[in-house]
Amino acid sequence: MENIISQIQQIRPSLPISMVQLQDGDSLNDAWLKYGVEGIRHAINDYLPEEPIQELEMLNGYKIRFKGKLATYIVIGLAMDMQNMKVTLNVIDNATEKKHRLKVDLYEFTNVQHQCRELSEKQGMDSDQLEADLILLTDLLERHRDSLIEAEMNPITELYSEKELTPKAAEKAVEFLSKPQLMENIDRLLEQSGIIGEEDNRRTLFVIASSYKMPRLLHGLIQGTSGEGKSHLLNSIGKCMPQEDVMSMTRITNKHFYHYKDKELLNKLILIQDFDGVEPDAQYAFREMQSAGFLDSQSVGKDHFGNLVKKQKRIQTHFASLIATTKAEIYYDNMSRSVVVGVDESQEQTLRIIQEQNRKIAGITNSDSEEQARQLLRNCMRVLRSYEVVNPFADKLMLPLEAKMLRRLNSQFQNFVSQITILHQYQRKTDDKGRLVTTKEDIRKAVDIFFNAIIIKVDELDGSTRQFFERMKMYVRKQPKGTTHRFMVKDIRQEMNIGTTTAFKYFKILRELEYIQIMEGSENKGLKYVVSHWDDMTKIKAKVRDDLNRQLDEL
Numbered sequence: 001m002e003n004i005i006s007q008i009q010q011i012r013p014s015l016p017i018s019m020v021q022l023q024d025g026d027s028l029n030d031a032w033l034k035y036g037v038e039g040i041r042h043a044i045n046d047y048l049p050e051e052p053i054q055e056l057e058m059l060n061g062y063k064i065r066f067k068g069k070l071a072t073y074i075v076i077g078l079a080m081d082m083q084n085m086k087v088t089l090n091v092i093d094n095a096t097e098k099k100h101r102l103k104v105d106l107y108e109f110t111n112v113q114h115q116c117r118e119l120s121e122k123q124g125m126d127s128d129q130l131e132a133d134l135i136l137l138t139d140l141l142e143r144h145r146d147s148l149i150e151a152e153m154n155p156i157t158e159l160y161s162e163k164e165l166t167p168k169a170a171e172k173a174v175e176f177l178s179k180p181q182l183m184e185n186i187d188r189l190l191e192q193s194g195i196i197g198e199e200d201n202r203r204t205l206f207v208i209a210s211s212y213k214m215p216r217l218l219h220g221l222i223q224g225t226s227g228e229g230k231s232h233l234l235n236s237i238g239k240c241m242p243q244e245d246v247m248s249m250t251r252i253t254n255k256h257f258y259h260y261k262d263k264e265l266l267n268k269l270i271l272i273q274d275f276d277g278v279e280p281d282a283q284y285a286f287r288e289m290q291s292a293g294f295l296d297s298q299s300v301g302k303d304h305f306g307n308l309v310k311k312q313k314r315i316q317t318h319f320a321s322l323i324a325t326t327k328a329e330i331y332y333d334n335m336s337r338s339v340v341v342g343v344d345e346s347q348e349q350t351l352r353i354i355q356e357q358n359r360k361i362a363g364i365t366n367s368d369s370e371e372q373a374r375q376l377l378r379n380c381m382r383v384l385r386s387y388e389v390v391n392p393f394a395d396k397l398m399l400p401l402e403a404k405m406l407r408r409l410n411s412q413f414q415n416f417v418s419q420i421t422i423l424h425q426y427q428r429k430t431d432d433k434g435r436l437v438t439t440k441e442d443i444r445k446a447v448d449i450f451f452n453a454i455i456i457k458v459d460e461l462d463g464s465t466r467q468f469f470e471r472m473k474m475y476v477r478k479q480p481k482g483t484t485h486r487f488m489v490k491d492i493r494q495e496m497n498i499g500t501t502t503a504f505k506y507f508k509i510l511r512e513l514e515y516i517q518i519m520e521g522s523e524n525k526g527l528k529y530v531v532s533h534w535d536d537m538t539k540i541k542a543k544v545r546d547d548l549n550r551q552l553d554e555l
Helices: 002-011 028-045 109-123 127-153 158-164 167-177 182-192 199-209 230-239 280-292 332-336 347-361 367-383 406-423 440-458 463-478 489-496 500-512 537-553
Strands: 063-067 071-076 086-093 099-105 219-223 246-249 265-272 294-302 308-325 339-342 516-522 526-531
Touching: 063 127, 071 127, 099 109, 109 127, 158 367, 167 367, 182 199, 182 367, 182 406, 199 219, 199 230, 199 308, 199 339, 199 406, 199 440, 219 230, 230 246, 230 265, 230 308, 280 294, 280 308, 339 440, 339 463, 406 440, 440 537, 463 489, 463 500, 463 526, 489 500, 489 526, 500 516
Parallel strands: 219 308, 219 339, 246 265, 265 308
Antiparallel strands: 063 071, 071 086, 086 099, 294 308, 516 526
């Protein structure tokens, strides 16, 4: 016997082997003569492992197979109405392989018993065993349906976090967050994850997105013309956040937010792919959630006695958000609540993107390296704790008074400083109240990363229009008459290689703000323009930066 076991283990090492000791030291033949087949079966069953747990087998989206003791059952269609479990069943007899079809509500026990008796009388199947199979099938289908409903309510569960954040991965994330030059290291990972160029924007948006479960929330608005990489930038940042906490939205109807459950929008990062997809009433609800942290709705319903009564529903919210838009200006109240960034639309950035696209197609770029960078950043977010932050230098720094929406901009900047401190929590001290204490280095980092967002609020033009106007001024200066050169829309369109609609949009904005004016021509033959306001954004940026650096040096 030992020799036989040894040979079997050499052929199939993973095969479980049990040795059965028959009564009185009998051989198998003796046992059969004494006790018959049933006696041997009972002797063997005592040594067999427990039967495997019976599970459902998903054949496709419409069919489920379950192998019972008496028959195999093919479930076609499963009602998602929680009050019943109506199914169409194909019952295949294990002994004869005959197929029987029937419709039954598995929650109607008398109906189930009736069907079992029918099959027993007409097909000779064991009624009791058939009923036992169907009862077990009902339990399994109920569990499966509950999991489908749970998945629909929460598409990505905590299992995603458990899969990625192993003890070793958590240790690696903490080690990463404890190293000096943290923001520089994060920036390198963002580049490795596939965000090419956009150095300032990617750092700004990462800090904004990382605030989604912290006490002081931030919201970002990405502006740019169509096809310049807004959605890519938004989604790339979203992939670097824990996927169980990210909610991506494309079209949002007026009542969309009112249908969420009480705490479904707590500690989430919301990505809105295009602000044009948000209907007006939804915009109002969204900014109320940003400011108040809840959304109230009142409706009329009936009480237990049929009387009309007022009903109130409150949805608790706590989220950060990133929104992409092609609009130069959106509704003032929505815009003021967000840190505005403009995508880089320069020729140099276009070349960088094209080179990276070609490298991916050529198989030069390592996609595994990109995913490793994202996974490390996601785990860093998972190991961060929510802290209150105290900034002892908050009253020592003043933003430019020329900035638009200065009150909210100042609040956003202070929240940004707090978030920089939270990202450095493994390197910062806490006070006697358990609050993280901001350092001068945190403020300096915040000013450096947040600087372009400040300039956008100082500048009268939005980011895309400013880039267009600067390129227009460069074109005009190169002409023989210099700053007095008169130009047409066609000249600028051909110089910048942009579409007619885009060019007219920018000309309209610049005319309304009196940066250019019409000098001659007509709508039919074409209008000629001159630049009437030659601002120097380089000097303005230098002045703002020098003023902020002076204040930082005085801390």
